[in-house]
Amino acid sequence: MYKLFLCFRYLTRKGIVAFPILAVWLCVMMLIIVNSIMTGFVNRVRDAGRGLMGDVVIESSDMAGFGHYRKLQSAINALPQVAASTPVITVYGLLNLPEWGDNRPVQIVGIDSVSKADVTDFRQSLFWQYKAPHQAVADLGGGGFPVSGRQLVARAKVLYNKALAVENRRQKRLLAMPPIPPHAWFYGMREHWRQIAHEDFEQSVYRLDRADRDLQFARGLPPPAVYKSAAALVAALVPRDPSFKPPPAAAYRYDNPKAEPKNGIIVGVDMGFYTRDRFGHYHRPQVVRFSPAILTVVPVTLKGTLTTPQSGRFMIVDDSHTKVFTVDRRTVYAPFKVVQKMAFMQRQDLLDGGVRPARCSQIQIRVHDDGNPAAVLAARQAIETVVDKFERNHPQMIMANVKVKTWDQMQAEFIHAVDKERDLITFLLGLMSLVVVVVIFLIFFMIVRDKTRDIGIIKAIGGSEFGVGSIFVLYGLLISAAGALPGLIGGVLFVRYDNQIHDDFLWRYFGISIWNRKIYVFSRIPDQVDSHAVAIIVLLAIVAGLVGALIPAMIAARQDPVEALRYE
Amino acid sequence: MTGRGVLLELTDIRKTFRTGPAEIQVLCGANLQVGRGEFVALTGSSGSGKSTLLHIAGMLETCDSGSVLFGGEKVSEFSRSRRHNLRNRSFGFVFQLYHLLPELNVLENVLLPAMVAAPWYDALLRARPRKKEALELLEELGLAGRLSHRPAELSGGERQRVAIARALINKPAVLLADEPTGNLDPRTGQVIMDLLARLHTQLNQSILLVTHDAVVANRADRIVRLADGRVEPVSTAESK
Incomplete structure (x- = not known):
């Protein structure tokens, strides 16, 4: 003691x-x-990596990809552990923005928008169609990722409350340049303080501007009972949204065969089109969205040689922020079918009467109970068994170096x-x-x-x-x-x-x-x-x-x- | 010794200090007996080995040869923990320089040996009675108003009284005092000696007091002198 x-x-x-x-x-x-x-x-x-690729990925390390993916997808979807799957094509090419005189090498990812949204968080990474819902409503009319009426209303309510709070604060407080505090007594600090005051002011304006738009949108919402479908919601809301300026007709519809230019593309947020402020906000000039773009795909033959590059006209409809910088810096997303065709990976009738099946680079899979690493590993094992069996039953399928990996294994390095x-x-x-x-x-x-x-x-x-x-x-x-x-x-x-x-x-x-x-x-x-x-x-x-x-x-x-x- | 039973007996004690190549033999066959309730004054010139003999008697130091008996038992045969216990419960030390812990106040300094003696559960259960005893002791020594003072805030005489209280808290059989008045002015020294003499009478404790002051030594029942490493009798109470 x-x-x-x-x-x-x-x-x-x-x-x-x-x-x-x-x-x-x-x-x-x-x-x-x-x-x-x-x-x-x-x-x-x-x-971020997991949200990008789902829980399990079947991928070919060969750029030529692998065939019979639809049958394979059906077999995998039949597994009890699997919730959804989506095919993906990854090729390389060039992005040209003729109005800007900008030309750069990119990775082109062909995605099926609907099934991609079921498997990954890709939809949530989109700005216009997800993070700015009043614009998403507009986009619903012109194509894009499905947003249900219920989701939209729930989101609008949150934004409405947030906007009201900002509105109240704004009314209580006069927006003005704050006075220089007494501690900023030496020259360098005074300059620094002026810069901060300026940034604060800009930031407030930026927030209020966004809140205003959200508020206007939310105020225009009729009672939720009105909606039976997303289409009904669009019909109810679009005329009431004062900030909405419809794009010229259906021209910018994503994956619309009648539109000219036909298809929309989604660009990575860090490709350099936007500036980013000290607070991490991206400033998106309106000119980027709906800019025409020319995408050139460099196809690879089954023997691994390059063949004639294929170009097509597109329109930038959105940007994706996956939070994986290497992806957001150089990736362009385009409709799966279009990319497949441009990369010569569609079904082909051969001169000898045979058929070369359509191919993809990856199948991304979401499993049930994806929060449990053991369940994901077990699902991977089951999927691998299906793939092995499938490979034995389809000897003619083009299937080079196919591997089944979990999201963790994919980004292990x-x-x-x-x-x-x-x-x-x-x-x-x-x-x-x-x-x-x-x-x-x-x-x-x-x-x-x-x-x-x-x-x-x-x-x-x-x-x-x-x-x-x-x-x-x-x-x-x-x-x-x-x-x-x-x-x-x-x-x-x-x-x-x-x-x-x-x-x-x-x-x-x-x-x-x-x-x-x-x-x-x-x-x-x-x-x-x-x-x-x-x-x-x-x-x-x-x-x-x-x-x-x-x-x-x-x-x-x-x-x-x-x-x-x-x-x- | 005067017919009382022997409590502390030192026989043929030898002690040599080595400083480099030089050897100084301080004690060469010293014999000393302290009876129960006896007050013995050990005198001698400076450097004669008085304090060394006192330390050997209190088991703070070991001798090169000879034996120390306490209550008839040879302490060198005791286990280490029994020696610690014996030093804690049966001996009380009073030093010339007081040696109080500067971080503790008066009450805490006095209670410290009681805390060392008690196992933790006992320390918790018996904390209040021990504190009461310490307060009574301090009151008796005239320190009731100085309980929360730290040693640096006390005079020399007060510090020595605290040291005496600390030495007495466990009611030891022997009080070993090493020139307790050596650092005090004559008047305060006199007060301290009066106090020791009073406590000796009241508590019937054995006291072995080292001093080179004849006036102080004269308060003892018996005076012995250490010269040439041996203890010689000088006087007894009867002869005084």
Whole structure:
């Protein structure tokens, strides 16, 4: 009992212990922050990748793709684990925007819009047709991804409430350039503050503008009971939407055979058509949407050689933000059938009377219970069995290097690299945290020297070697716990408010921008506290305190009491 | 010794200190007996080994040869934990430089040996009675108003009284005092000696007091002198 009592007294009455406590505190906090941000980053990348390709993918590494995919799809869809599947074609080509004089190499992905929406989160990645619903209503009239009336109403209600809140705030507060605060006393900060004030103003205008449009749209909504179908909703809403300017006739309809240009394409959001502000918002000039584009596909023969490039006229109807930068930077999505034809992957009648079946590059599959990794793996196994059997039953099918992989396996290389990077950084910072052990050791060494006479006294009144040693070990434990606890709280709180700290403090008051949203794919600093990792960090910090205190404690325990009492 | 039973007996104690190649033999066959309830003053010139003999008697230091008997039992044969217990419960130390823990206040300093003596559960259960005892002791020593003061806030005499209270809290059989008045002015020294003498009478404790002050030594029942590493009798209460 006296050991604990003395520990507390030394802890509360010796100012020098603030240094090791501070060292442990900062180290724990730093490790939690770094680990959480890296974990958040990995998980965001992982989620984005999963939303892009579904749960299981059958893919051919050969650019020629594989045939009989419809039969294969039917066989797979018959599996109880499978919820939906969609064929995808991936080829390379060129995108030319004649009005802009822009020409660039791209990856062209042929998708079937309806089944793609069932398998992946692709629809949610579209701006005009998903994130701006009043425009989506307009687009429903001109083709595009299906949006049900119920979905639209639910979304409009949310936007309506949000818009009302913004409207109320706007009425209460006059939008004006905020005054320069007194702390911005030196020239550089005054300039920085002016810039921030300007950006804030622009940001407010941007938000209000969007809210206004959403509000107008939402106010125009008739009661939900009116709708029986999406078409009825469109009929009810389109005339009431004041911001709606219909595109010229059905010209821009996605996948409309009668339209000229015939088909729409969707471009990746990071292809460079849009600018991005400091807050991560994309500014979409109206000229991009509905711009005519010429897409050239470079087909590959079954032997792997290039053949005549095929070009076609398209119209940009939307943009996709999958949050995977490498995808959003160079991918153009076009109707599956069109791409298949341009890439010579459609069904072909051969001169010898035979038939070459239509081909695709991938079949993307969504499974039931997709939140359960074991269920996904089991589904992959079942699908692989079907594919193997299918291959045996269709020897004539063109099927080169077909593999069945889960979404995790598909992006394993990248994800594992980031995973390793996270572990490496945490480990390196952990090594740096050895400084804590050294700091605790040195301070404890000083404390033991300072307390030499006390050690003699404790021994004179009957304290044992073990007892004296325990005092200093306990003392180390208490110090590391006293540092680890606020470190834990501080780290978790920092992670919780990291975006606010970054924007409203570091950037606003010091002009420091670590997470530049113009550059990073994610508009917010990704963060996710991994409770397992946090527990290990805290435990290691406490062990570090014990290790640091151990040698000084042993020195104290072996101290000769008479010499200790004579110590000056 | 005067017919009382022997409590502490040191026989043929030898002790040599080595400083580099030099060897200083401080004690060469010292014999000393302290009876139950006896007040013995150990005198001698500076460096004669008085404090060393006191430390050996209190098991703070070991001797090169000879034996220390406490209550008739040889302490060198005791286990380490029994020696710690014995030092905690049967010996009370009072030092010339007080040796109080600076982080603790008066009450905490006095209670510390009681806390060392008690297992944790006992410390919790008996915390209040021990505190009451400490308060009574401090009141008796005139320190009731200084309970929450730290040693740095006390005078020399007050510190020494706290040290005495600390030595007495476990009601030890022997009080070992190493020049308790050596750092005090004569008047305060006199007060401390009066206090020791009073406590000795009240509690009937054995006291082995080291001093080179003849006035202080004269308060003892028996005076012995350490010279040339051996203990020689100087006087007894009857001869005084």
